[in-house]
Amino acid sequence: MGKPNNYYFDLLDPTDKKRIKQEYLTLFPAIFNVPLDHVLSSCTNADEEIKLSASSKFNKKSTIFKHTVTYEDGTISPEIEWRQKIVKGVRKVENKALTDYLRFLEEEGYFLKPQTALGLFVHLRTYFDYPFTAKDLSVSLNKLCRKDSKNRPLLQRDLDRSRFTYSETYQIQHLATSLTDLNGPFDFNTSKLSGAQIFTLSDRNNRI
Incomplete structure (x- = not known):
């Protein structure tokens, strides 16, 4: 949803104190x-609930959870036990077609x-003709935001109202010039800008 990963608690762990905000x-x-x-089912009654009762480490790779279901008539189900496996070290494979399409959008x-990550996700679902996942989008965005020794990244990521946004990479530099030199290029009276500092804003291709 375009939020930092540590913003959300593990939905399966009843011991974690954080909660997803209802607005999301x-x-x-x-x-x-x-x-x-399908998200907020209307068939759930006020007297029904699912109660997570316990969690315990089975081993380093899995956690066992237990829960019960209280039905509308007040009856409680037997304790249900299930296991969550922890998968680490999975290689994130790049969806190159998706990365190329993001490059096309930037051009x-x-x-x-x-653009927010969610807005971009919905856009891709409508206009991108190949299958992709949210993880694919994350990998492609991370690649386009990554710096290297030769070039600035294609995109930059910022945090706006606690939500990630992605935009073209810009560079702001101080322009050491006389204000009177700008009377021609710009249609305003620079004499009213006494004491002001002038900066240039350029993209990756040095377009100002």
Whole structure:
């Protein structure tokens, strides 16, 4: 949902104190392409609940959870036990077709205005003709935001109201010039800018 990974608690761990804010539940229909009824089911009654009762480490690679279900008539199910396996070290394979499409969007000016990860995800679902996952998008965005020794990254990531946005990479530099030299290029009276400092804003291709 375009939030930092550590913002969300593990949905399966009842011992964690953090909680997902209710306002973000309305984003699930856009992410999973389902009606809101599939996220907040209307068939759940007020007297029904699922209670996570315990969790314990089975070994270093899995955790066992237990829960019970209380039904509308007050009956409680037997304790249900299940296991979550912890998978580490999975290699993140790049979806090159997706990366190339993001490069195309950048060339077309799509990232001139900062775009949220969720907005980009919905855009891709409509216009990108090949299968992809949210993890694919994460890998491609990380690659395009990565710096190397020769070039600036294609995209930059910022945090706007606690949500990641992606935009073209810009460089701001101080312009050491006389204000009077700008009377020609710009249609305003620079004499009113006494004491002001002038900066240039350029993209990766040095377009100012």
